[in-house]
Amino acid sequence: MTGAEKPWSAPDAELANADEPTAAGMGDLADALTPPSPMASKPHRIYRHRVSTRLWHWTNAIALIVMLMSGLMIFNAHPRLYWGEYGANMDTPWLWIGPTPEGGGHLLLGRSIDIPTTGVLGRSTNPNGSINTHAFPHWATIPSGYSLAGARRWHLSFAWIFVLATIGYALVSLVNGHVRRDLLPKRHELAPRHLWKDVVDHLKLRFHGDEPGQYNILQKLTYGLVLFVLLPLVILTGMTMSPAFDAAFPWLLDLFGGRQSARSIHFVCAAGFAAFIVVHLLLVVLAGPINEIRSMITGWLHVREVKGHGAEGPGAGPRAREEQTA
Amino acid sequence: MITPTMTRRRLVGSLGLAGGGLLLTGCDRVAATPAFRGFVEGSERLTMDFTRLVSARDALAREFTAADLSPVFRGNGVTNPTATDYQAMVANGFADYRLRVDGLVRRPLSMSLPQLQAMPRRSQITRHDCVEGWSAIGQWTGVPLRLLLNQAGLLPQARYIVFHCADDYGPGKYYESVDLIDAHHPQTILAWALNGRALPVTNGAPLRLRVERQLGYKQAKYVMRVEAVNSLAHIGGGKGGYWEDSGDYAWYAGI
Numbered sequence: 001m002t003g004a005e006k007p008w009s010a011p012d013a014e015l016a017n018a019d020e021p022t023a024a025g026m027g028d029l030a031d032a033l034t035p036p037s038p039m040a041s042k043p044h045r046i047y048r049h050r051v052s053t054r055l056w057h058w059t060n061a062i063a064l065i066v067m068l069m070s071g072l073m074i075f076n077a078h079p080r081l082y083w084g085e086y087g088a089n090m091d092t093p094w095l096w097i098g099p100t101p102e103g104g105g106h107l108l109l110g111r112s113i114d115i116p117t118t119g120v121l122g123r124s125t126n127p128n129g130s131i132n133t134h135a136f137p138h139w140a141t142i143p144s145g146y147s148l149a150g151a152r153r154w155h156l157s158f159a160w161i162f163v164l165a166t167i168g169y170a171l172v173s174l175v176n177g178h179v180r181r182d183l184l185p186k187r188h189e190l191a192p193r194h195l196w197k198d199v200v201d202h203l204k205l206r207f208h209g210d211e212p213g214q215y216n217i218l219q220k221l222t223y224g225l226v227l228f229v230l231l232p233l234v235i236l237t238g239m240t241m242s243p244a245f246d247a248a249f250p251w252l253l254d255l256f257g258g259r260q261s262a263r264s265i266h267f268v269c270a271a272g273f274a275a276f277i278v279v280h281l282l283l284v285v286l287a288g289p290i291n292e293i294r295s296m297i298t299g300w301l302h303v304r305e306v307k308g309h310g311a312e313g314p315g316a317g318p319r320a321r322e323e324q325t326a
Numbered sequence: 327m328i329t330p331t332m333t334r335r336r337l338v339g340s341l342g343l344a345g346g347g348l349l350l351t352g353c354d355r356v357a358a359t360p361a362f363r364g365f366v367e368g369s370e371r372l373t374m375d376f377t378r379l380v381s382a383r384d385a386l387a388r389e390f391t392a393a394d395l396s397p398v399f400r401g402n403g404v405t406n407p408t409a410t411d412y413q414a415m416v417a418n419g420f421a422d423y424r425l426r427v428d429g430l431v432r433r434p435l436s437m438s439l440p441q442l443q444a445m446p447r448r449s450q451i452t453r454h455d456c457v458e459g460w461s462a463i464g465q466w467t468g469v470p471l472r473l474l475l476n477q478a479g480l481l482p483q484a485r486y487i488v489f490h491c492a493d494d495y496g497p498g499k500y501y502e503s504v505d506l507i508d509a510h511h512p513q514t515i516l517a518w519a520l521n522g523r524a525l526p527v528t529n530g531a532p533l534r535l536r537v538e539r540q541l542g543y544k545q546a547k548y549v550m551r552v553e554a555v556n557s558l559a560h561i562g563g564g565k566g567g568y569w570e571d572s573g574d575y576a577w578y579a580g581i
Contacts, residue, residue, distance in 0.1 A: 069353075074459065075459070077457070078456070078458040078460050085461065086394070086396045086461045087460060088398075088460035088461065089400055089460065090396075090397065090400060091396070091398075143354050143357060144353070144354060149574040149575045149576075150357060153366045153370075153576070156369065156373060157365060157366045157368075157369035160373075241455075242377070242581035243538065243540060243580060243581075244381065244580025244581060245377060245380075245580075246387065246388060247385040247386060247539045248377065253388055259455065259461050260461055
C-alpha cells in the first residue's frame with residue numbers, strides 16, 4: 001500500500017500518524033486545526049476514505065436503497081409479521097399494516113397498539129388518483145406499482161451485489177487495518193466521560209471533535225452496530241427465508257427461532273438501515289454536505305471547511321494546543 | 327389567468343416529487359431494459375447454482391413434529407377448480423381419477439388413487455412457504471415421485487418433469503415443472519393426504535406435488551398428469567410454469 005493510499009495521512013498537514021495521538025502528534029494535529037494565521041491560510045486536506053471504503057460506500061448506497069424499496073414491495077404481498085416457524089392469515093401477527101374498515105390506514109402492534117397511518121401506510125393515493133390499500137405507498141417501493149415478482153427480481157439480484165460487495169469490503173478492511181485502526185473504539189473513547197462529551201458535541205453540531213480525520217466515538221459505535229450486527233443479521237435472516245438455504249443450513253432456523261421469526265428480524269433490520277440512512281444523511285447535511293460528499297468521492301476532506309470542528313471549540317486538541325502555547 | 331399559488335414550499339415540494347418520480351419511473355424503466363433482464367436472469371441462475379453448490383443433493387428440508395402443525399393450513403390460489411370434469415370427479419369421490427405418467431418414459435402409466443395409495447408412502451411434516459411471505463406447517467403423505475418415475479422408466483433424454491393440473495387460470499390450466507434433481511429428492515412426493523386425512527379440495531385433491539426445498543407456487547395442486555420432457559420451451563408459455571409464464575416469477579423458487 002502506498003503512502004497516498006493510507007487514510008488520513010495528510011501530506012499537506014503532515015498528519016500521517018494522527019490516529020495514535022502522542023504529544024507530538026497532538027501538536028501536529030492542533031496545528032492543522034487552529035484557525036489559520038494569515039501566514040498559513042492554505043487549506044488543509046486530509047485523506048480520509050480509502051478507495052475500498054468509497055467504492056463500497058457507493059455500491060452499497062445503491063444496493064441498500066434498491067433492497068429497502070423492493071423489500072417494502074415484497075412486504076406489501078403479506079403485510080403481517082409473526083414469531084416462530086409458521087404464520088399465515090389465520091395466525092396472530094405481532095405487526096400488521098393495512099386499511100381500516102372505516103376508510104383509513106393503520107399499523108397494528110400486538111393486540112392493543114393501533115397507530116393511525118392514513119395517507120401513508122395501509123391507505124394512500126396512487127399518482128393516477130386511485131386508492132392504494134397496500135401497506136407501503138407507491139413512492140416507497142420498487143417497482144412503484146404492485147408487483148411481487150418484479151420486486152423479487154430487484155431484491156434477489158441486488159442481494160448478490162450487496163453480499164459480494166460487503167464480503168469484499170469486509171476482507172479488505174480486515175487486511176488493511178481499517179477495522180482495527182478506524183472502526184474499533186479505543187479504550188479511552190469508551191469512558192463514560194468521553195462518550196458524554198461526544199453526545200454533547202453532537203448536540204452542539206460539532207462532529208469532528210479534535211480529530212477530523214477520525215471517526216468520533218458515536219460514529220464508531222453506529223458503524224460498528226451497522227457493520228457487525230445489522231449487516232450479518234440481515235443477510236442471514238434473508239437466507240433463512242429461503243427453503244433451499246434452510247435445507248442446506250438447518251442451523252439457520254435454530255439460530256433465529258424459525259422462518260417467520262427470521263422474516264420479522266429481517267424487517268426490523270431493514271427499519272434499522274432506514275433509520276441509519278436518515279440519521280446519516282442528516283449528519284452529512286449538518287456537517288457540511290459538499291465537503292462530506294466530496295470526501296466520499298475523492299477521499300479528501302478539507303479541514304478548514306469542516307463546520308464546528310475543534311478549532312473553535314473546547315475540544316482536547318485545541319486545549320492541548322492552548323496548554324502548549326500557554 | 328395565472329394564480330400566484332406557487333409558494334417556495336410548494337416549489338420545493340413539487341421539485342422533490344418530480345425528483346422522486348424521476349427516480350421511480352427511472353427504476354421501472356431500467357427494469358424493462360434487456361440489460362437489466364440479463365442481469366436479473368443471470369443472478370437467478372447464480373442463486374440456483376449457488377444453493378445447489380452448498381447443498382447436498384439430497385439435503386432434507388426440516389421435518390417438524392405434530393406439535394408444530396399450523397392450526398389452520400391456508401388454501402391459496404384456486405381452492406375449488408370449476409371445470410366440469412373436475413367437479414364430476416369430486417362428486418364421485420375421485421373414483422374415476424387417473425394419474426397419467428407419460429412423455430419421455432418407456433412405460434406410460436395410468437394410476438387410480440387406490441393404486442397410488444398402495445405404493446410405498448412417505449409422511450413428512452414440513453413447512454410450506456408462500457412466495458408472498460407466509461408459512462404453514464402441515465403433514466403430507468404420498469408416494470415419492472422417484473418411485474413413479476422409476477416405474478415408468480425415464481428415457482435418457484428426459485430433463486424436466488412437468489405437472490399438468492386441473493385448476494383453470496384464464497385461458498390455460500395450471501402447470502409447474504422441476505428438474506431431475508428435485509424430482510428424485512427423497513422428500514418430493516405426490517401427496518394424497520394432509521394432516522392424516524384425505525387431501526381436501528382446498529389444498530389440491532386428490533393429488534398434489536410437494537417439492538420441499540422450493541416455494542409454494544411450485545407445489546402444484548390437482549395434479550392430473552406427470553410428463554417427462556427434454557425442454558420446457560414448448561410447454562405453456564415456455565417458462566416452466568403458470569406463474570412463470572403469466573406473472574414473471576422465477577422458475578427456480580428455492581429462495
